[in-house]
Amino acid sequence: MKILKNQLGSVVLLGGLLFAVSICASAQQDxxxxxxxxxxAQVAIVVFEDLQCPDCRxxxxxxEEAARTYKIPVxxxxxxxxxxxxxxxxxxxxxxxxxxxxxxxxxxxxxxxxNQLEITPQNLRGYAEKFATAHKVDLPFVVDPDGxxxxxxxxxxxxxxxxxxxxxxxxxxxxxxxxxxxxxEVVDRSQLYALIDSMMKD
Numbered sequence: 001m002k003i004l005k006n007q008l009g010s011v012v013l014l015g016g017l018l019f020a021v022s023i024c025a026s027a028q029q030d031x032x033x034x035x036x037x038x039x040x041a042q043v044a045i046v047v048f049e050d051l052q053c054p055d056c057r058x059x060x061x062x063x064e065e066a067a068r069t070y071k072i073p074v075x076x077x078x079x080x081x082x083x084x085x086x087x088x089x090x091x092x093x094x095x096x097x098x099x100x101x102x103x104x105x106x107x108x109x110x111x112x113x114x115n116q117l118e119i120t121p122q123n124l125r126g127y128a129e130k131f132a133t134a135h136k137v138d139l140p141f142v143v144d145p146d147g148x149x150x151x152x153x154x155x156x157x158x159x160x161x162x163x164x165x166x167x168x169x170x171x172x173x174x175x176x177x178x179x180x181x182x183x184x185e186v187v188d189r190s191q192l193y194a195l196i197d198s199m200m201k202d
Contacts, residue, residue, distance in 0.1 A: 034077070034159050035174050035183040043072050043175045043199050045192075046183075048079040048160045049109075050168040051094065052087035057113040059169045059189060066192050070200070076106070078156040079168050086121045088153065093128045095149040100137055107135075175199045 037044035045063055049056040067074045078094075080087040090112055098105030111131050112119065119127055132139035144150055160170070171186035173195045184199065186192050 031182055032159075032163050034163060035172055037174050037176055038073050038075060041073050041176070043070070043173065043196060045072065045074045045196075046077070046172040046174050047074060048077045048156075048165055048168060048170040050079055050081050050084055050087045051090040051109060051112045052084035052116065052119075053081065053168045054116070056169040057116050059171065060110065060113050062189055062192060063171065066196060069193070070196055072196070076109070077159060078153045079160045079165060079170070080153065080157065081168060086119060086124045089121070089124060090119075091153045092144055092149045093124075095152050096139075096143040097131075097137070099149075104135060104137070173199050 035046065045067060047059075047063055049060075063074055066072075078091040080091050094105050094108050094112070097108040108128075108131055112127070115127055129139055171189070171192070172183050173186060173192070174183040176182070184195055186195060
């Protein structure tokens with residue numbers, strides 16, 4: 001009888017351990033791929049941004065500085081807000097410059113932020129043409145004839161919705177760790193460096 005009780009206890013303990021492992025594995029599987037760093041990176045910054053958003057403009061230099069300081073990648077996602085009247089078109093234009101090089105696309109985004117206060121729906125194309133000319137890049141009259149670039153913007157926006165994004169900019173510090181919480185939202189940007197330090201130590 002005693003042996004049977006011991007065996008039963010072992011079975012219960014083993015079942016509990018398997019359940020705990022299952023819960024842990026499930027939690028890891030539930031982490032959106034958007035909240036993981038690129039392959040080969042331990043830690044990264046993930047940014048959902050709107051090129052017409054004033055706070056996105058203010059956050060951009062801090063994010064770039066942190067990426068340089070820690071030598072970690074930044075993953076940008078488009079999240080144009082419906083009440084902004086030129087941000088969607090600007091995101092599509094940025095995607096066009098991405099097709100030339102990712103560096104050029106990011107430089108265009110910085111250029112838009114730098115001129116954000118002067119840009120309107122009527123003159124956005126003119127700013128894009130000036131940028132293209134300065135970088136010796138042809139800007140076709142129709143930059144997205146088959147809608148592929150808009151599709152990429154839409155996919156990013158849906159990705160943001162899938163993780164219940166509520167505002168821009170939304171910043172995350174993400175890691176490739178498999179235990180604990182592999183990401184944290186940067187609610188207070190003055191804590192960005194501390195959050196990166198913490199994620200890199202874990």
